[in-house]
Amino acid sequence: MTFENxxxxxxxxxxxxxxxxxxxxxxxxxxxxxxLHDALAQLDAEATIKAIILTGSGEKAFVxxxxxxxxxxxxxxxxxxxxxxxxxxxxxFVENMKTPVxxxxxxxxxxxxxxLAMACHFRIASDNAKMGLPEVTLGVIPGYGGTQRLPQLVxxxxxxxxxxxxxxxxxxxxxxxxxxxxVVPQAxxxxxxxxxxxxxxxxxxxxxxxxxxxxxxxxxxxxxGFKTEIKSFGKCFGTEDFKEGTTAFLxxxxxxxxxx
Numbered sequence: 001m002t003f004e005n006x007x008x009x010x011x012x013x014x015x016x017x018x019x020x021x022x023x024x025x026x027x028x029x030x031x032x033x034x035x036l037h038d039a040l041a042q043l044d045a046e047a048t049i050k051a052i053i054l055t056g057s058g059e060k061a062f063v064x065x066x067x068x069x070x071x072x073x074x075x076x077x078x079x080x081x082x083x084x085x086x087x088x089x090x091x092x093f094v095e096n097m098k099t100p101v102x103x104x105x106x107x108x109x110x111x112x113x114x115x116l117a118m119a120c121h122f123r124i125a126s127d128n129a130k131m132g133l134p135e136v137t138l139g140v141i142p143g144y145g146g147t148q149r150l151p152q153l154v155x156x157x158x159x160x161x162x163x164x165x166x167x168x169x170x171x172x173x174x175x176x177x178x179x180x181x182x183v184v185p186q187a188x189x190x191x192x193x194x195x196x197x198x199x200x201x202x203x204x205x206x207x208x209x210x211x212x213x214x215x216x217x218x219x220x221x222x223x224x225g226f227k228t229e230i231k232s233f234g235k236c237f238g239t240e241d242f243k244e245g246t247t248a249f250l251x252x253x254x255x256x257x258x259x260x
Contacts, residue, residue, distance in 0.1 A: 001039055005032040007057070008039050013050040013201040014194060015043050018057050025064030026056040028112045037089040044099045047259055050201040050208075053193050054094075054120055055104035056113075059186055062105045062129070063113025068138065083143035086112075091144045094119040096216060098209035100200055104193040105129045106186065110168070115144040118153060121212065123179065124193050125171040126186040131179065132168035152219055153179050204241035205259045 001008045007018040017039055019026040043049045056062040071082055094101055094116070103109075103120035109131045117123050117131075125131075133142045133150065141147060142163065151159040154177040162169065171183040184192045200208065210232035218225020236242050240260040248255035 001042060003035045003039060005029075006035050006039055008043075010049065013048060014053065014197050015046075015049045015051075016053045016055065016190070016194075017043070018055050019063055020057040022058045022060075024067065025061040025108060026058075026113070027064050027067045028116070029067035029070055033086055033090050037093060040090075040094060040097065040101070044097045049099060050205050050259070051197040052097075052099055052101045053104050053190070053197055054101055054116070055190065055193075056106055059107060059126075059128070061108040061113070062103070063110075063116055064108045065111035065113055065134070066144075079140075079143075086144050091115060091119040095121075095145075096212070098212060099205070100197075100208060100212070102193055102197055104189050105131070105171075105180065106189055111135055111142065111146075112144050115142060115146045115149070118149040118179075119145060122181050124182045124184065124189065124196070125174060125180040126189045127171050127183055128186055129171040129174070129180075129183075130168045131171075131174050132166065133163050134166040134168075136163065137166045150179075153177070202254075204239075204245055204255075204257045206239045206241045206257075207236055207245075210236060 005019065005021050007020050009016045019032065019036070021027060021032065040052070043052055071079065074082060101120045103117040103123040105117050105123055105125040107126065107129055109117045109129060111134055114131050114133055133146045135142050147163065150162065158177055169177070171180065174180045175183050182192065214225060214229040214232050217228035241257045244257055245255045
């Protein structure tokens with residue numbers, strides 16, 4: 001896969017996708033959003049890929065925000081369409097992928113950058129990372145799911161404060177809030193993330209995809225989440241992964257999941 005604004009590398013069952021606009025601190029423009037969708041869709045459809053790491057190029061930024069120059073003069077209708085399309089093709093798409101996506105947050109994750117990290121299934125940050133939603137300083141609100149995912153992750157009060165003040169928090173604060181799972185030195189970020197990803201790739205990709213679906217359903221509606229869990233749990237019994245996993249357990253060996 002060759003793109004203008006992103007880099008894709010694969011190693012065994014793991015793919016690393018790097019947003020590569022260093023001169024713009026990896027800011028998201030329309031072209032980059034579309035490329036991210038295209039690359040992630042291809043990786044999600046590839047049976048050999050069992051985990052994806054999403055990061056930014058350089059040491060300054062994961063994604064420093066959206067490319068404001070593209071929408072500064074938009075009308076009400078154009079603004080609504082921008083948010084709807086972006087959520088559909090990237091942010092909601094990432095959240096609902098069957099392949100786990102881990103955000104390796106290296107540096108600034110602001111506005112659309114933080115919203116992209118929050119759409120990933122979980123986040124690991126470098127110790128120099130800074131996170132925030134500064135949109136109200138521009139007279140607009142977070143439009144790519146920020147007002148929805150941030151309260152889910154850090155609670156209503158902290159989310160309200162972050163959004164209303166437009167302030168940034170550092171990596172350790174983000175960890176204490178539950179916004180990121182781990183904080184590691186910048187130089188160790190990718191290797192640390194790859195180590196966690198490698199543990200994921202050893203497990204059943206079918207079961208993981210069902211788990212993602214069930215967790216997401218519960219965040220929308222608790223009752224629906226339980227229903228989805230029950231249904232997905234049952235479906236697992238009809239998979240080759242379940243047969244292999246249970247057989248391997250009984251035979252006291254490590255499972256080799258076919259992903260079916």
